[in-house]
Amino acid sequence: MILLLLSYLLYDDSLLFPPDTNNEPAIGVISTSANDVRRKNSGNFIWLPGNKKDQIYNRDSIFTGDGSQAAIQLNDGSLIQIQENSLVNLNLKNGQMQLDLRFGQFVGNGNSTIHVKTGDDEYTIEGKDAKFEINRSQSGNLDVKVLSGNAEISGKAGKQNLKSNESLQISKKGAEKNQVDAKITLLTKDDSLMYRAADKQPLPFAWEGKGPLDQYQIEIAKTEDFKKVLALRTTTEQKFAVKDSLKEGNYFWRVKGLDDRRKVIASSAVQKFYLSYMLPPTITSPEDKVTLKNKALDKGEGLQASTQVVWTADERPLRYQWQLSKTAEFTENIAEKTLAEKTVETPTLFQGTYYTRVRGIDKDNRPSPWSKTHAFNFEVANEEKPPAPRLVEKRIRFQVPKLAEGRAPSAATSPQVAWTSVDVAKNYRWEIAKNAKFVGAAASETPNTKVAWTQYKPGKYYFRVFTKTALGQSSDASETGTLEVYGDAPMLNAIPSVLVKNDDVRATAPAKESRATWSPIPEAKTYLVQIDKSEEFANPTQIEVPATEGAISMPEPGKYFVRVKAMNESSQDMSDFSNVQTVDYVFKHTLKGPDLIEPYDKTTIFLQKDMEPFIWLEWSSVPDATKYILEVSTKADFSNVVISKEMTSTRFLVKEKIPYGAIYWRVRAVHQDESLNSDWSARQFMFIHQRNDGF
Template sequence: MRFFNDTKYVVTFLLSLIGLFSFLLYKNLTARPGESDSPTIGVLTFKTKTVLRKYNDQVVWDNIESRSEVKNRDTIRTEGFSDAILTLNDGTKINIAENSMILLDISDKNININFAYGAFDAAREGGSTGETKMKITSGDKTVEVGKGDVKLDKTKDELNVKVGQGEAKIHSNGKEETVGKDQMASVSKEGVRVSKPKFSLVSPPDKKNYFVESGNETIGFTFNGVTQETLKGTSPVIEVSTSHDFTKLVLKDKIKSGSYSKSLGNGSYYWRIAYLDPESKTKQFSETGRFRVLTDPPLRLFSPRDGENYNYTNDLPVVKIAWNQLELYSSYTAQIAEDTGFTKGLKSKQTQNQSIAFDGLGDGAYFARVIAKSNMPDVQEKISSVSKFTVGKKLSLEPPVILEPAKGKVFTKDQIQNNIFFTWKDNKDFPSFALEISSDSNFSKTIIKQTTQSNFLKLGSDLSEGNYFWRVRGTQGGKEDIVSAIGNFSIVAKEDLNLVSPNNGSDVEANENSGTVLRWKKLSAKSEYVLEVSKSSDFNSVILKETTSNHYQEVKLKEFGKYYWRVTGTSNSGNTSSDSWNFSFNTSMEPPVLVTPTRGETVDLLSRTNIAFAWKPTEKAIGYRIRLIDISGVREKQVFSERVTQPKYGFNDLQKLNEGRFRVELCSLYGTTSGEKESVYHRSEFYISLPAMKVPKILTPGKIYVE
C-alpha cells in the first residue's frame, strides 16, 4: 500500500487507466457491428434512400445496402421516402413502405413477421411450396397466409388487411375470420370486420412514381364501382394523405364520377375511397394506394464550362468535371471524348460524388458530359448537356495578377501598425516572385523590392504617410521577368469618411418603399457606422438614427421636404465623422387624397349597410390600393386590403368592425417598365360608433306563477 503514498506511482497508474479507457472508448465508437451468426433467410433485392437493419443480438442500427443478405430475426426499418424489397429463400417477396418496421423470424419453419408499424405487402407465389405458412403478428392479432398476396397497414387503433390472391386467416380475441380474394378486413378493439369494398382503385397504380422537373404534377385518379346507384347510396369521398393512417389529409372531396384529378407537389401520398355502407350504415374504405411525386431536376454540368481553355506551361493540366447533385440518382459516370458521339478516345470514371478529375489529357479539343444512374427501377438514366473544352500549351506566359491591397485602398497608420499584407494569384509557371513598391507610377524610385516563392508577402517596413504604387514580377530563372499590372494604395494619419449619394443639395425621388438609399465610402478598417437624418442643419432634432456595418442604408421617410444627413464611423483606431449633406425628398408618383370619410369623422353604423370610401383620382394612375386598419387596441389589426381601379370602394362586411379608431391608407399604382409601383401612402384616421343597445321592456304576458 505504500506505493499509493508515492506521487509518481499514483500519477503513472492514473495515466495508464486514462489511456486504457480512452482506447476502449475509441474502439467502441469506431467499431461497426459485426455479422450475425444467424442463418441467412433472404436478400435485400432493392432499396431507395435510407433502410436500416438491426441484428437480433445487437442494439445498434446500421445502414443496409442492396444485395445484402438478411439474417434470421433481423429487424428492418425504413425512413421517409424510403422503401425496400426483401426476397426470402422460398421466393416470398416483402415490400416495406416508408416509415415502417418489421422483424423476420423463421425459427419454426414458418415465416413469422412481427409488424411494428407502417405498411407493407407480401406475395407468396407458386414457387413457395410445402406446408410453410406466413404468420404476421401485430400486438395480439395474427394474420396467417398460405399462398397469394396480402397488403397490411397499421394505424394507431386499427390493422387493415387486403387480400389480392389466395386467402388469409385472422386470429383476434380468440376468434378466427377468413378473408378471401379481393376482400378487406379491419381489425380493431370491436373485432374483425370483413367486407368486399364497393370501390376498387385503378390509377395511379400502387407504388407509382411521378417525376417532375419542378412545381406540381396533376394526378389523375380513376376507380371502379361508381354508378348512379352507388353514388346515391354510399356518398363516396376521395381522401389523399401524406401519412398512411390518413391523419394528414391534403385532399378530401366528394366524387361524382369514376375519375378525379388534383395537382400535387413533391411528396409521398396515400389515397383511398371512403363511403357509407348502405346496409350497416357504417363508414367503410377501399384499399389504400400509394404513389409519390418526385422532383427530378435536369442534370447540369458546372465544369468545364463550354468553350473553356486549359493552358499549361510544363505539366499537363488536371481537368475537373463537376455537376449538380440529384437526389434520385445514386451514381454518376463522367465521360471525356474527342468527338460528340463519345466513341473516339473515350475516358470514363464512375463516382457517387458530384465531381471527379481527369489528368493526362494532351493538346486538343475534348467533349465532356455526365450520366446519372438511379437504383430505382422506373427511373431512366439522365444525361447532361455536352461541354467542349480545349487543352493547349501556353505560347506566352500570363503576367501575375495582383489581389491585395485593392486599387486605391487607404490605410491609416494605426491600422497597419507597420504591416501590410500583399497577395497575388498563385502561378506555377513562375518559380519565384519579386514584389516592388515605389513612390511613383514609373517605379523610378523603388522603395522596397523583396523576393519570395509564395504568392503573398507581409511587409514590416515603416512606410510613411503618402501615396504608393506596387507590382509583382514573375521570375523565370535567366529569362525576362513578366510584370503584373500596377496597383496603388495610400497611407494617411486618419482616414476621411466621405458621403457618396445622394449628392449634396440634390432632389431625390421616393422609391417603391417610400424611401431612398443613402451611401458613403467604406472605411478600410472594419467599422460600425451611425447614420443620422434630421430636418435641421444643426441636428438638434434627429428623426432617424441607425447603426449598420454596411456602407449604405435605406431610410423610409414619412414626409416630403428637405433633409440633412451625416455618418460617423467607429473602429479600433477611433471615430471618424463625415460632413453634413442635404437633399430634397419628393416623388413624381402622386398619392390620392381621401375625401370621405373625412379626417376625425365619426361614422355611425346604426343606419348603414356599408361604409363608402372615396378619394380624388390621380393622373396616370392605373389603380389604387386601399387598406383599413383597426388601431383602437394595443396592436394594430388589418381589416382589409384591396386593389381597385376606381377612386372609390364600398365595404359591406360590417361584422368585421368594432367600435373604436381606424386608419385608412391609400396609394396610387403606376405602371413602369419594371412592374407595378406604389406611390407613398396617404393616411387618414376616423372613428366608428355602434348604436347603443336598449334594454328590452317586457309588455306581455305579465307575471306567470307555476305551481
C-alpha cells in the first residue's frame, strides 16, 4: 500500500507541493489540458502538473511537452492556446498581458492588447476580433500569423497591419509579410442536426483542405467565439469522428490547418450543429421500398387510394412532425402534419412512388432526427388479387365406411373439405392430388365453402383452395392440406434405405434386404408386395407374406419402388394397391486402411537415458486420401489417447514423453467425402525404459 502511494505521488506531485500564489493575483484558468502540461509560480522552482480548471497567477510559466496542448482562458476574455513543446511566461503589466515566449508557439484571440516578449525584443499585438498564432523558432525568429480578423503588430521596426491568413516573419534582418495560400472548406452541412443514442458515440465531420496542410485540428465549443473549447482533436485526414462527451444542445465547430512544422496556417469558417440524444422514430408501415397495391373505383378523375403510415418511438416525444413527398429530398411535399398519434392516413394518392418520414418533438419543442426515409411504390387498380381462403382443417383423416355391395359413395359417406369465405369471391377452385406439387391434380369449382370428395381411394392426398372473383381473377393458393384415407387399401410406411461400404475397389455390391411395414386390413389373409425399379411397376418382383411386414430384396444398388395390397384366403385381391414408397440401396467404395510399417507389431523398444523418445511412426500411403489421423493410446480400446494428430504426411516423429509399458497406435485415411474414410489400422508396441550404465 505504501509503495502504491509513493508511486502515485511520483506521478502527481501536486499533493506533495501545493500551489503557491506568491501573493500574485489570479489572471486566468486552464480551460483545456492535454498530455504533458506543467505550470510553475514565479517564486517556486517546482513544476506542477497543469490540470484543467487550475488557476493561473501573474508571472506563472506554462510548459507543454511533445504531443501536448493547453488553453488558458484569461480574465479579460482572451483565449491563449499553447501548442506542444512550448514555454510561455504570463505577466500582467499595467493592466495588459505580456507573454514571454521562450520557445514554441501559441494561438491567441480576442479584442484586447497582448504584449509578446521574445528574448530582448518586445511586440504589441492589438486584435480586432482577431485570432493569431505566434511561433518562435530555435534561431530566435518570430512568425506571426493572423488566422481570422485583423491585427496590428508593432515593435522597434515599426507597425504592420495583418489581415486574415496573412503572416509576418520577423528576424534580425527585418520583417517580411506573406500571404499563406491555404484554405479549408467545411463539407458537413451548416446547422446540421446530429444525434447520439448514447454518450461518446462518434459524431462525423468532414472538410476539404487545400494548400500545404499536413494536419488538421477540429474544435468544438458552445459559443461562436470559442472562448471555451470543449473538444480539440488532431488528424491527418479530412474527416474525423468526435467521441468526446457532449451534452444535448447547440454547438459551434471549426477546423484549423497545420503545416509540416505544426503551425496553423489556415482556419475554416465557423459552423453550427445541434446535438440530440432523442432517437428518431422508426416507421413500421409501409416497409421501405415496398409496393402497395390498392383497389379503387374510377370516378373520372383517375384511380386514387390512401394508405396508413405507422411508426414507433420511445416515450420522450410528445408529438410528431410527419411528411409525405414525391422526392427523396422532400422538395415537393404532398402532405405535412403535426400530430400526437403514431399513425396517420395519407391523402388519396395516384399511382407512383412516394417518400415519407417522421420525427419526434419533445416537451421543450426540440426535434429528434428524421426517421429513415421510407420509399414505397403505390399501385392503384380497379381490383387487386383477392385473398386466399383459410382451410378449416389442414389435416383430415378419413376411414372408408362399409357400403352395401354395388353402392357408390355419396356426399354423406365421403371426406369433407371446408374453408373460410372471402367477401369478393364468386366461386372457389379446389384441387386435390397425390403429390405436394399438385402434378396431375383433379380440380373443380363451387360457390360453396365446402366440398365432399366422392372419388376417394385409400392413400394420402394433398388439397388446396383458390378464391376466384367475378372477373375471373384467381387468388394465391391457400395453405396446403392433407387428406389420409384409410380402409380398403393398406397404408405403406416409409422403408429404411441401405448403405454398404467396402474398402476393396474390386469388390462388387452384394444383394441386400430392407424391411417394409404397412397398416393392416381387416379380414385380410395375406399381402402381395410388389418391388420394381420402375415407378410404373412394368416388371415387378412379387412376394406374398401373411403379416403386415416383409423383406424387400435388392439384388443390386439403386432406387426401388414398393407397393402392397391385401389378399383374401383365395389369394384374390381384397384391396387396391397401397401408396408407393421408395427404398434406396447405396454401395460405396471407401478408402483402404493404411498399412502400418514401422515399428513392427509388438516391438520392444529400450531407451538408454531418461529423456523424451525420438521414435518414427510410419504407414503406407492410401490413394485418394486427403490426410491421415494418428492416435497413440495406453489402452487397447483407445480410451486414453495421449497423442492425436492430423497430417498429410505418412510419417510422424514422437518427441514428447509417453508412459512406459504397452503403447497402442492406429491410423486412418481421410477422404474428401467423410463417408468414404477408411477404417482404423491398429497395432501395438512395448515401450520400456531401462538404465544401463555400461553403455
